[in-house]
Each structure stands twice: as structure tokens, then as C-alpha cells.
Amino acid sequence: MSKSKLLFHLSDLHFGLEDNEALDWVSREIAERTPDAVAITGDLTMRARHHEFAAAEKWIHSLPVPVTVEPGNHDLPNYYLPSRYLNPLGRFEAFREVVERRIELPGLALVPLNSNVPAQPRLNWSKGWISTSALAECLMQLDALPDGMRALVTVHHPLRETGTRGTALTHNGTKALRELARRNVLGVLSGHVHDPFDIMEDVGNGSVRMIGAGTLSQRIRSTPPSFNELRWDGKQLDVRVRTLGDVATSDMMIDDVPEDAMPPREPGEPVAPVNKVPRTDPPKH
Structure with missing residues (x-):
């Protein structure tokens, strides 16, 4: 029997507004x-600036283990539309080899799914x-895996389409989940909402486990900076939320994908109150 696999799932590093204490801690954890493998599910930068990508590239290339990175909505340039339309991932060039990289381990694969498009017929x-095309590419990679190999799909946005009215809604998310439910998928790793979660999503033809990582930036929502530690023993996938503070996984995880996934934009800026998802247990202090 092969040994269990240890994976770190990070998300929403937001270089430009990163939490350096949290990043230094994660670097030490990875080194020790x-x-x-390490899966980073998007939003490496705050505003897709060149210096933010340079900082992300330096940090990622310092990691001594295999890494796969999904682009996030913050990683596509908003302020220069020709780049957004013609070469949306152009600023990943210095570490393009890890972007949407499929990683195959004995018995387990990490398979990418891009949830970003240059433009949408809606304001947000x-x-x-x-x-x-993104879904077809993901399914092709899943179908090409060796018989018996399980998979974790990496994507930035949670694949929740119904039941939300705000920024967590992902167009064609239900369609994607239904296709994934037909395949040997252990779960879907995502970010975007800045709080961790672990939810079984029923999509009619089956269910898919959706696992979200928190943020490693200053843009916190309702939980402190964190990452997910995943362990796969060939039969069971265990998820533990890691944070610098002494907070249990059950107190870190939100109970559902929030309707409004927007955290405060900048420290000190006035923002609208955050609609926190109800929790079954109060957080520990």
C-alpha cells in the first residue's frame, strides 16, 4: 500500500496586499x-500589476515542492483592456510552467479548471x-487519467450556481459539477471567498465535494489568514484548516458559500457590512 499523500491548498495570496507574516509561516511549513504538492487556487495578485506578479513569482519559485497555480479574477488586468482580451495570462510569463499545471502523484492527480474569461455579459x-472550452479541457484531462486514479480539480471560483445571488455565483458551475460527478473526482479545490469551507454539493446525478481555502492576505472576511492541509490515504480525504492562531478547523470553516464573497477592499477603507454565513458553533477566541 502506498503512503498517504500530503497536499497544501492555498488561495488568494493577493501580492500587493499580502500578509507577509502568514506567507513566511507557510513557507516554513512547506520547507519543513x-x-x-501545493495547489494555489487563484488571486495571486491584488491588481495584476507587474511588481505584484514579480513578488508572486519570487515566492512561488522559492517553494521546494511541485506547485500548480490557477488564475483568479484579480490576476487579469482590468485597467488595460487590450492585455485582458488578447493575452489575459501574459503576466504569468515568469512562472507560466506552473499555471494550470496537471500534477500526477501515485494514485492521485491535480487537474486544472479555469473559471475566468476576459469579458462577460454582466457588470460584475x-x-x-x-x-x-475550459470545461472540455478539464474533462479531457480527467478522462485521460489511468484507470483507478482519483482526481482533485483546482479552480478559483466555487462552482456554485444556484442558491446564491451575489458574487459567489459561477456561470455554468452546475453544468461543471454534473460532469465532474460522473468522473472519479475526490473534490473540487477553490478559493475566492476568503473563508475556508468543505461542502457536499448535490447536483442531481450525484454529489461533489467542494473544498475552499481561505486567504493569505490582509483582505480577510470572517476568518484569519489560513491554508488547507489535505491528506489522502487512498480511501479518505481529510481536510484540516491551518492558521497562525489557535483556532479549530470546525471554527474556521463557514457552513455555506456566501451570497456576498467580497471582503473589505483595503485596510482602513469604509466598506459595507459583511453578511457572514451563520455558523453552528461560535469561533474560539
């Missing part, structure tokens, strides 16, 4: 624990959109 372009 040497996970089999921060929302997820699973294009026909």
Missing part, C-alpha cells in the same frame, strides 16, 4: 513538511464563468 466580471 515537504508536502507532495469578478464572478466565475466556466467556458465550454
Whole structure:
């Protein structure tokens, strides 16, 4: 029997507004624990600036383990539309080899799914959109895996389409989940909402486990900076939320994908009150 696999799932680093204490801690954890792979599910930068990507590239290339990165909505340039339309991932060039990288480990694969498009027929372009081509590419990679190999799909936006009215809604999310439910998928790793979660999503023809990571930036929503530690023993996938504070996983995880996934934009800026998802237990202090 092969040994269990240890994976670190990070998200929403937001270089430009990163939490350096949290990032230094995660770097030490990766160096000391040497996970089999690290999955980063999007929003490496705050505003897709060149210096933010340079900082992200330096940090990612310092990690001594295999890494796969999904682009997030913050990683597509908003202020220069020709770049957004013609080369939306152009600023990943310095570490393009890890972007949407499929990682195959003994018995387990990490398979990418891009949830970003350059433009959408709705005002809020921060929302997820699973294009026909992105879904086809993901399914092709899943179908090409060896018999018996399980998979974790990596994507930035949670694949929740119904039951939300705000920025968590992902166009074609239900369609994607129904296709994933037909395949040997252990779960879907995502970010975007800045709080961790672990939810079984029923999509009619089956269910899919959706696992969200928190943020490693200053843009916190209702939980402190964190990452997910995943362990797969060949039969069971365990998820533990890691944070610098002494907070239990059950107190870190929100109970559902929030309707409004927007955290405060900048420290000190006035923002609208955050609609927190109800929790079954109060957080520990």
C-alpha cells in the first residue's frame, strides 16, 4: 500500500496586499513538511500589476515542492483592456510552467479548471464563468487519467450556481459539477471567498465535494489568514484548516458559500457590512 499523500491548498495570496507574516509561516511549513504538492487556487495578485506578479513569482519559485497555480479574477488586468482580451495570462510569463499545471502523484492527480474569461455579459466580471472550452479541457484531462486514479480539480471560483445571488455565483458551475460527478473526482479545490469551507454539493446525478481555502492576505472576511492541509490515504480525504492562531478547523470553516464573497477592499477603507454565513458553533477566541 502506498503512503498517504500530503497536499497544501492555498488561495488568494493577493501580492500587493499580502500578509507577509502568514506567507513566511507557510513557507516554513512547506520547507519543513515537504508536502507532495501545493495547489494555489487563484488571486495571486491584488491588481495584476507587474511588481505584484514579480513578488508572486519570487515566492512561488522559492517553494521546494511541485506547485500548480490557477488564475483568479484579480490576476487579469482590468485597467488595460487590450492585455485582458488578447493575452489575459501574459503576466504569468515568469512562472507560466506552473499555471494550470496537471500534477500526477501515485494514485492521485491535480487537474486544472479555469473559471475566468476576459469579458462577460454582466457588470460584475469578478464572478466565475466556466467556458465550454475550459470545461472540455478539464474533462479531457480527467478522462485521460489511468484507470483507478482519483482526481482533485483546482479552480478559483466555487462552482456554485444556484442558491446564491451575489458574487459567489459561477456561470455554468452546475453544468461543471454534473460532469465532474460522473468522473472519479475526490473534490473540487477553490478559493475566492476568503473563508475556508468543505461542502457536499448535490447536483442531481450525484454529489461533489467542494473544498475552499481561505486567504493569505490582509483582505480577510470572517476568518484569519489560513491554508488547507489535505491528506489522502487512498480511501479518505481529510481536510484540516491551518492558521497562525489557535483556532479549530470546525471554527474556521463557514457552513455555506456566501451570497456576498467580497471582503473589505483595503485596510482602513469604509466598506459595507459583511453578511457572514451563520455558523453552528461560535469561533474560539
